[in-house]
Amino acid sequence: MRSVIDIMDLSLEEIDGLLNTAEDIIANPKKYADACRGKKLATLFFEPSTRTRLSFEAAMYELGGNVIGFSEASSSSSAKGESISDTARTISCYADIIAMRHPKEGAPYVASLKATVPVINAGDGGHNHPTQTLADLLTIKREKGRFDSLTIGLCGDLKFGRTVHSLISAMSRYSNVRFVMISPDELKIPDYVKQNVLIPKGIEYKEVKSLEEAMPELDILYMTRVQKERFFNEADYIRLKDTYILTPEKLSGAKDDLCIMHPLPRVNEISVAVDDDKRACYFKQVLNGKYMRMALILKLLEVEV
Numbered sequence: 001m002r003s004v005i006d007i008m009d010l011s012l013e014e015i016d017g018l019l020n021t022a023e024d025i026i027a028n029p030k031k032y033a034d035a036c037r038g039k040k041l042a043t044l045f046f047e048p049s050t051r052t053r054l055s056f057e058a059a060m061y062e063l064g065g066n067v068i069g070f071s072e073a074s075s076s077s078s079a080k081g082e083s084i085s086d087t088a089r090t091i092s093c094y095a096d097i098i099a100m101r102h103p104k105e106g107a108p109y110v111a112s113l114k115a116t117v118p119v120i121n122a123g124d125g126g127h128n129h130p131t132q133t134l135a136d137l138l139t140i141k142r143e144k145g146r147f148d149s150l151t152i153g154l155c156g157d158l159k160f161g162r163t164v165h166s167l168i169s170a171m172s173r174y175s176n177v178r179f180v181m182i183s184p185d186e187l188k189i190p191d192y193v194k195q196n197v198l199i200p201k202g203i204e205y206k207e208v209k210s211l212e213e214a215m216p217e218l219d220i221l222y223m224t225r226v227q228k229e230r231f232f233n234e235a236d237y238i239r240l241k242d243t244y245i246l247t248p249e250k251l252s253g254a255k256d257d258l259c260i261m262h263p264l265p266r267v268n269e270i271s272v273a274v275d276d277d278k279r280a281c282y283f284k285q286v287l288n289g290k291y292m293r294m295a296l297i298l299k300l301l302e303v304e305v
C-alpha cells in the first residue's frame with residue numbers, strides 16, 4: 001500500500017512509467033475503460049477545487065470505477081470536530097483509494113498514516129501539490145519533448161503557490177534545468193525550498209522582479225495566481241494581486257516555442273487575449289492532468305492493463 005504525498009515519493013523511473021501510461025491512455029482509451037471496475041475512489045476536499053477534484057473523478061469514471069466523497073469541509077464530520085486520522089480510518093472502510101485536499105500543510109500525510117488504502121495529496125495548504133506536477137510534467141513532455149536543458153520562469157506567488165514548490169522539486173532532478181523566479185519581494189520562494197532542494201542539488205536560479213526582462217531567456221513560463229486564501233491581511237493581497245498580468249505585448253520578446261503554463265484557476269494573471277496564442281498551454285495542462293491522475297490511480301491500485 002503506497003501513498004503519494006510529495007512528488008519526490010515517486011522515483012524518476014516511476015514518473016517515466018506514469019508518463020508512458022498516460023500517453024498509452026491517450027492513444028488507446030478503450031483499453032482502460034474497465035480497468036478499475038468495482039473500485040471506489042474517495043475525494044475528500046476540505047478546500048475549494050474545480051480541476052483537481054473533477055479530474056480525479058473523471059479519471060476514475062474513465063477507468064470504469066466509482067467515486068464517493070465530499071467537496072467542502074462543512075458537509076463532513078470535520079465540522080463536528082472529527083480528526084483527520086479518524087476520517088482517514090473511516091473512509092478506508094468504504095473506498096479503495098483516497099484523494100485529499102486540505103488547507104493544513106501535512107494533513108494528507110497524517111491521513112496516510114492511519115488510512116489502510118493509498119492516499120494521494122491533492123494539495124495541502126501552501127505546501128505541495130504532486131498531481132498538478134504530474135499534469136505539468138506531461139505537458140512539458142508533450143510540448144517541449146524533453147525535461148533537460150530548460151529555463152523555467154516561475155511567476156507570481158512563489159511563497160504560497162504549492163504547485164510551484166512541487167514543480168521545483170520535480171524539475172530539479174533533470175540536468176541543466178535553470179529557474180528564473182519572478183515575484184515581488186513579499187512573495188519570494190520560501191527558504192526551505194532553497195535549502196532543501198535548490199542549494200543541495202546545485203540548481204542554477206535567480207530571483208528577479210521584472211517579467212519583461214526575464215522573458216527572452218525562458219523556455220517555459222509558469223504563471224500563478226496570488227493565493228488570496230493564504231494571506232493574513234486583505235490589504236496585502238489587494239496590493240499584490242495584480243503585480244503580473246501577462247498580455248500579448250509582454251510576449252513580444254519571448255521565444256517562438258515558449259510554453260506558457262498556469263495550474264489555473266486564473267484570476268487576472270493572464271489576459272484572455274493570450275489564450276489564442278499558440279504558445280498558451282494552460283488548457284492542455286488541464287486535460288493532461290486527467291490522464292496523469294488515471295495513470296496514478298492505476299499504479300497505486302496495482303492494476304495491470
Ligand code: NCD
Pocket residue numbers: 051052123129132162163224225263264265
Ligand atoms: C492550484 C492549487 O489548488 O494549488 N490549482 C489547481 O489545483 N490546479 C493553483 C491555485 O489554486 O492557484
